[in-house]
Amino acid sequence: MPVVIDPTRRFALHAPVVVVGAGACGLVAALAARDAGAEVLVLERDAVPSGSTALSSGFIPACGTRWQRDKGVTDSVEQMIADVRRKNHDEADPRVVEAVCGTSGPTLEWLADAHSVPFVLVEGFLYPGHSALRMHAVPEKTGAALMAALQRASAGAGVDILGSAHVTTVYADDSRRVRGVAFARPDGATEEVGCDALVLACSGFGGNAAMVRRYLPEIAGALYFGHVGNQGDAVEWGTALGAAVRDMTAYQGHGSVATPHGVLITWALMMEGGFQVNAEGRRFSNEPLGYSEQCLPVIEQPGGVAWNVYDDRLHRLGMEFEDYRGAHALGAVRRADTIEGLAQACGLPPRTLAATLAEAGRCAAGRARDPFGRDFTGKPPLAPPYYAVKVTGALFHTQGGLVVDERSRVLDAQGAPLPNLFAGGGAACGVSGAHVWGYLSGNGLLAAIMLGAIAGRSAAAVSRTRSGSPASC
Numbered sequence: 001m002p003v004v005i006d007p008t009r010r011f012a013l014h015a016p017v018v019v020v021g022a023g024a025c026g027l028v029a030a031l032a033a034r035d036a037g038a039e040v041l042v043l044e045r046d047a048v049p050s051g052s053t054a055l056s057s058g059f060i061p062a063c064g065t066r067w068q069r070d071k072g073v074t075d076s077v078e079q080m081i082a083d084v085r086r087k088n089h090d091e092a093d094p095r096v097v098e099a100v101c102g103t104s105g106p107t108l109e110w111l112a113d114a115h116s117v118p119f120v121l122v123e124g125f126l127y128p129g130h131s132a133l134r135m136h137a138v139p140e141k142t143g144a145a146l147m148a149a150l151q152r153a154s155a156g157a158g159v160d161i162l163g164s165a166h167v168t169t170v171y172a173d174d175s176r177r178v179r180g181v182a183f184a185r186p187d188g189a190t191e192e193v194g195c196d197a198l199v200l201a202c203s204g205f206g207g208n209a210a211m212v213r214r215y216l217p218e219i220a221g222a223l224y225f226g227h228v229g230n231q232g233d234a235v236e237w238g239t240a241l242g243a244a245v246r247d248m249t250a251y252q253g254h255g256s257v258a259t260p261h262g263v264l265i266t267w268a269l270m271m272e273g274g275f276q277v278n279a280e281g282r283r284f285s286n287e288p289l290g291y292s293e294q295c296l297p298v299i300e301q302p303g304g305v306a307w308n309v310y311d312d313r314l315h316r317l318g319m320e321f322e323d324y325r326g327a328h329a330l331g332a333v334r335r336a337d338t339i340e341g342l343a344q345a346c347g348l349p350p351r352t353l354a355a356t357l358a359e360a361g362r363c364a365a366g367r368a369r370d371p372f373g374r375d376f377t378g379k380p381p382l383a384p385p386y387y388a389v390k391v392t393g394a395l396f397h398t399q400g401g402l403v404v405d406e407r408s409r410v411l412d413a414q415g416a417p418l419p420n421l422f423a424g425g426g427a428a429c430g431v432s433g434a435h436v437w438g439y440l441s442g443n444g445l446l447a448a449i450m451l452g453a454i455a456g457r458s459a460a461a462v463s464r465t466r467s468g469s470p471a472s473c
Contacts, residue, residue: 002233003240007173011180011194015041015160016463017456018181018195020167020234023051023227024445025425025452026201027150028107030159031115032456033199038463040159040456041193043183045166045202045229050147052203052226052397052426053448057264057323058143059122059135060449061442062104067121067136075132077102084431087129087290087440091247091433099406100431100450107453108136115153124317125268127441128290135442142322165191170198170237176412177419178241196466197420197459200410201452204398204426205232206251215248215400219436222299225257225264225394234427238402241421244413246429250399252439255287255294259305259392263327267291267441269318273379274310275360276391279303281343281352283360286372292439295393307346308389309357311382327389334388342386357382397444399430408455420462424451 017033019026022044030040063080080101084092111117122135138145154161162183168190169182180194205211206226213220235245255276256265270276270287276294278284278301285297298306310318315333318324327333336342339357343350362368363376370376402410402423409417410428425448432438 002236003170003172005174006171006179009171009179011192013192014194015039016196017041017199017459018043018193019199019201020181021051021200021202021427022049022161023201023203023425023448024053024146024150025448026199027154028111028449028452029199029201029424029456029459031153031157032453033460034157034159035114036457036460038460042159042161043165043167043181044161044163047163049151049161049163050227052230053445054144054147055225055227056143056396056445057137057266058141058146058445059137059442060108060445061130061134062108062136063101063132063134064105065108065136067119068134071121071123071133073121073133075134079131080104080134083129083131084440084443088431088433088438091435091438092431093429095406096404097431099454100446103450103454104446107450111153115157117149117153125271127267128271128288129440140322167233170241172241175419176241178421196463197422199455199459200234200237200402200421200423200427201425201455202234202427203227203230204401205235206230206395206397208232212395216251216395216398218296219251219253219395222295223257223392223394225254226397230397230426234423235401238410238421238423241418242412243410243418243421244403246400246403247432247434248400249434250430250432250438251436252396252399252432252444253292253295253393253436254396255291255298255306255393256308256391257394258327258332258389261327261330261332263330263332264323265308265327265389265391266318266321266324269308269310269314272314272317273364273376273382274308274314276306276308277348277353277356278306279348281348281356283356283372286370286374288374290437290439291441293437295395296436298391298393305390305392307348308391309342309382310387312385312387313380315387332389335385337385339386342388346388346390397426399432399439399443400434401427401429404428404451407458408451409458422455422459424448424455
């Protein structure tokens with residue numbers, strides 16, 4: 001049973017706050033709880049923490065930060081809230097949207113100042129849906145580097161992380177208060193630990209094929225580019241305790257994963273003037289609408305693939321990103337001095353590809369209107385030499401999950417909080433609404449980092465209350 005009601009169970013080990021999952025959400029939650037004075041134990045099913053964060057670009061949207069001010073960027077909480085709500089068509093819980101946007105700047109500055117996590121502002125282009133430069137990253141601009149920085153911070157803060165600890169069971173009492181968890185070890189042994197508060201940071205259900213088919217049939221046959229451990233455990237435990245779930249049809253997709261190499265290709269290439277064509281050499285969509293929803297048009301093309309077409313200017317932009325450099329080193333990037341040569345290198349019809357390029361050039365010059373509604377003006381037309389990468393669409397992570405409030409407390413169907421259960425990141429319902437098109441660039445790490453920090457502080461407050469110290473949550 002995923003949840004066992006046993007009000008008399010005794011635990012040989014006890015941690016005031018237990019966090020399930022050592023991705024970005026879990027590590028930030030642990031740091032926040034530790035800074036709030038609570039002892040924390042993080043349980044991670046993998047031997048080494050990574051999660052979906054390590055597979056991402058590692059870009060975190062935040063507003064009103066000192067990194068923005070240093071670059072002369074004007075932004076505000078209200079502006080960021082408006083961007084998130086505009087993208088999700090007001091389908092997400094406004095309390096959670098306000099909470100994650102409002103705490104975004106202070107949270108990144110806390111991580112930098114208290115835990116030496118280095119951040120830079122990502123410059124040079126706006127991601128779809130954002131009205132200001134607000135993407136922040138560690139200098140390497142990869143999710144793996146972000147995870148490495150958070151692991152160093154956790155070690156420095158004295159956070160206990162137990163790897164190869166696969167949580168299998170949650171113990172609770174009759175009032176739905178969590179009392180502890182059981183976890184399996186690689187040798188088959190089972191161990192238990194009691195807790196005063198539990199934070200679920202074990203992401204969503206993208207790795208659970210049955211759940212994906214049930215809730216996300218439109219993307220069920222596509223490449224899954226997330227962590228295989230995202231099995232929907234948080235949803236299973238939470239609902240067994242009476243928690244509500246919401247927006248289970250929401251997810252983040254991506255329309256630009258190099259195939260067969262399996263490397264993420266930055267969407268900056270599309271935002272700055274590149275475009276996608278199918279095997280017939282024709283464009284098929286308005287690319288800047290968003291990389292998440294672009295996964296569907298791409299997998300609907302012949303063979304489920306497309307080609308990113310761009311030029312040397314954009315190639316140089318791509319080389320600023322480690323993932324792109326990796327794809328280039330693997331031979332995923334094709335180059336040719338002429339569009340005909342590029343067509344030959346990619347196996348595309350030369351005349352059709354040349355006509356597509358010419359049409360995009362006319363749109364960029366304002367002499368034609370794009371039939372898909374894209375505005376090419378404001379960006380230079382592509383010029384030789386030309387580049388291309390074969391890509392497919394993919395499911396990255398799910399965005400629906402346990403309903404939480406602005407304190408990351410897990411709520412039941414009546415909107416009442418469970419006594420000591422918290423969730424963030426993919427375990428919680430995010431801020432993307434109920435559809436793939438509601439995903440604003442960076443929403444995944446926005447929910448992971450901010451809800452994680454909120455959950456950690458809230459859990460620490462509950463643990464102090466349980467231990468007899470005055471606190472409120």
